[in-house]
Amino acid sequence: MTDRPAATRLPFTLPRLGLGTAPLGGLFEDVGEEEAAATLKAAAEGGMSYVDTAPRYGHGLAERRLGRLLPASADAAPVISTKTGWLLRPRPDGSPGEVITDWTERGIRESLESSLTRLGRSSVDILYLHDPDDYPDDIRRTAYPAVRRLRDEGLVKAIGFGMNHSAPLASYVAEFEVDVVLIAGRLSLLDHEALPELLPLCARTGTSVVVGGVFNTGLLADPTPGAMFNYRPASAASLERARRCRELCAEYEVPLAAAAIQFPLLHSAVDSVVLGCRSAAEVTENVAAARFPIPDELWKRLSRAGFVPERVLEERVG
Structure with missing residues (x-):
């Protein structure tokens, strides 16, 4: 990976x-x-x-685990983002209950x-409006103005949207002042949905882009029968495409995971x-994959x- 300065709205x-x-x-x-x-260590x-x-994660x-396990010192703490728009409503016995939109x-x-109570913090770096695909009127009327005020009050440093679909996300970036977006699953070796509109728009507006779901729920991590693709069992066609991608990487002795992580x-x-990780071993493997040298020829x-659009290679930095 090549570090580079970016002209964004983020204050960090x-x-x-x-x-x-x-x-x-x-x-x-x-x-x-x-x-x-x-895993966190x-x-x-x-x-x-x-x-x-x-x-909504568990x-x-x-969030409670992060509050218990992350360093409290501002100097040692990582950049932290959380999300809003959904409220947790536990049952009377304290066990998990409903998750409702608000x-x-x-x-x-x-x-x-x-979230701040669970995290044990007085502020977070980024607050995303979480999956607001079906609520554009509510976002315009109350939600976006609310997160703007939270940023003005210093409870968050940056605001944005976290979504799984790029078209509605692009519409929000075009309409509002957005510091950062998190797009999941729509910029991968198998899915280029975010490329034509969202990424050029973010580049023009100075909106930072975070990409999640680079393995498309597992298929690009391990393309074997039974693998998941976008939260569903992978079709035969998707499985074949992922295997072909792995074969091309193998010709250059590059792990498929390395190409999947580094592509965006x-x-x-x-x-x-x-990258979502559930164990220290997964972290170690993914960090190594992120640093694995990939030749230009691959x-x-x-x-x-067809796995890497030519325009992405043209955008390559470093």
């Missing part, structure tokens, strides 16, 4: 590699407290100095205040890639095969 430098904490909240399978602690040691979380579990200013503030960072609009081969 966004690390090139981040840790996604949905797995630490129990996505797909439970993770024990000791393993969560080991490995991430810090490996230079993953950005941590992304959300109230009904607050991921885009009102009161709901946005309650969500952030609850070829584009000058992308500032960071966030990128060109992947481009000719």
Whole structure:
């Protein structure tokens, strides 16, 4: 990976590699407290100095773990982002209950205040409006003005949107002053949805881009029968494409994971890639993949095969 300065609205430098904490909240399978602690320790040691979380990750579990396990010192703490727009409603016995949408200013503030309590912090670096695809009127009327005020009050340093679909995300970037966006699954070796509109728009507006879901829910990590692709079992066609991508990488003795992680960072609009990890071993493997040298000729081969659009190679920095 090549570090580079970026002309963005962010008042801080966004690390090139981040840790996604949905797995630490129990996505797909439970993770024990000791393993969560080991994962965070490995991430810090490996230079993953950005941590992304959300109230919905394990009904607050991921945030609570970060509050217990991350360093409290501002000098040692990573960049932290969390999300808002959804409220947790536990059952009377304290066990996880409903997750409800609330885009009102009161709901946005309650969500952030609850997150700060779980995280054990007085502020966070980034606050994303989380999956607001179906609520454009609420975003315009109450939610976006609310996060603007939270930023003005210093409770968050930057605001943005975290979504799985690039078209509505692009519409929000075009309409509002957005510091940063997190787009998941739509800029990968198998999915280029974010490329035509969202990334050029962010480049023009100075909006930082964080990319998640580079493995498309696992298919690009391990393209074997039963692998998931965008939260569903991969089709035969998707599995075949992922295997072909792996074969091309193998010709150059490059792990498929290395190409998957480094691909979004070829584009000058992308500032960071966030990787969901559930163990210290996964962190170590992904950090090594992020640093694995990839020859230019492989990128060109992947481009000719349709996995890397030519315009991305043209955007390559470093």
